[in-house]
Amino acid sequence: MVACVPAYGISLRRRLPHFHHQAQSIGTRNRVHVNRLITEPGTFEMEVGAGFSEYGDNIDPVLLKFTAAGDSLLLGKTEYSVGFDYWHGSNDVTLAANSLLLDGERWNVSVGPTVTIVRQDGSGLRAGGTVVTRYDRGLGSVGATATWSKATRPGAGTPADLAAFGLGGGVRLGSAGWRGKLTLNGNVLSEHASATPGGWSTFEGLEWELTGRVSANAVVQQVDWGGANRDNQFFVGVTVNFGRVKLH
Numbered sequence: 001m002v003a004c005v006p007a008y009g010i011s012l013r014r015r016l017p018h019f020h021h022q023a024q025s026i027g028t029r030n031r032v033h034v035n036r037l038i039t040e041p042g043t044f045e046m047e048v049g050a051g052f053s054e055y056g057d058n059i060d061p062v063l064l065k066f067t068a069a070g071d072s073l074l075l076g077k078t079e080y081s082v083g084f085d086y087w088h089g090s091n092d093v094t095l096a097a098n099s100l101l102l103d104g105e106r107w108n109v110s111v112g113p114t115v116t117i118v119r120q121d122g123s124g125l126r127a128g129g130t131v132v133t134r135y136d137r138g139l140g141s142v143g144a145t146a147t148w149s150k151a152t153r154p155g156a157g158t159p160a161d162l163a164a165f166g167l168g169g170g171v172r173l174g175s176a177g178w179r180g181k182l183t184l185n186g187n188v189l190s191e192h193a194s195a196t197p198g199g200w201s202t203f204e205g206l207e208w209e210l211t212g213r214v215s216a217n218a219v220v221q222q223v224d225w226g227g228a229n230r231d232n233q234f235f236v237g238v239t240v241n242f243g244r245v246k247l248h
Helices: 022-032
Strands: 043-053 062-067 078-084 093-103 107-117 125-137 140-151 161-172 182-193 196-209 214-223 231-244
Touching (some): 022 043
Antiparallel strands (some): 043 062, 093 107, 107 125, 140 161, 161 182
């Protein structure tokens, strides 16, 4: 099923140094309930969104993803992506390669490296990786995610080390008809950064599959509840899969 942007916190712009890069974070978070672990082989997909904060900080992340056709690890089982936190203005850019290591009837596991070009807080890179595991059964799914990255040039807004662990799940409201196109989903996220207090965030959303290749998602977010960066946010996003891509 093509679903809206894959379990990560998306601080719109935290009052203390933000932990995660929004485009990749949103995409990772949804892989545990409404998204495939990788884009369908041979197709190109785009995720766009808009987030609104009670403090007036807004984002418009974009994530572009492509999986080449084939039956090998690099061609057919690895999704290549580039994510922009903001479609306009100065922003961090994240490159990722997400490989499907286990593609079972119920259990699925993906892993891959990420590299972020840090532009918001000065020059430098963040390098790390992401692991996602998901279990599907009937109309529901549950999953977990873990990420870690390290900065080449740590600074006030760029902690030396970042780590996050998330749990999430979703359930379709029916097996057919209009209910079969709606999926309730939720996530909880624990974020940790060097020299910065950790935080917890929660997300509750509804995904609507408009067509076989277009879907929309609306999410209510409670970021860093109980912490110095506490914020209530609302996010809407759309995912479009453009189908098979011919390279020759």
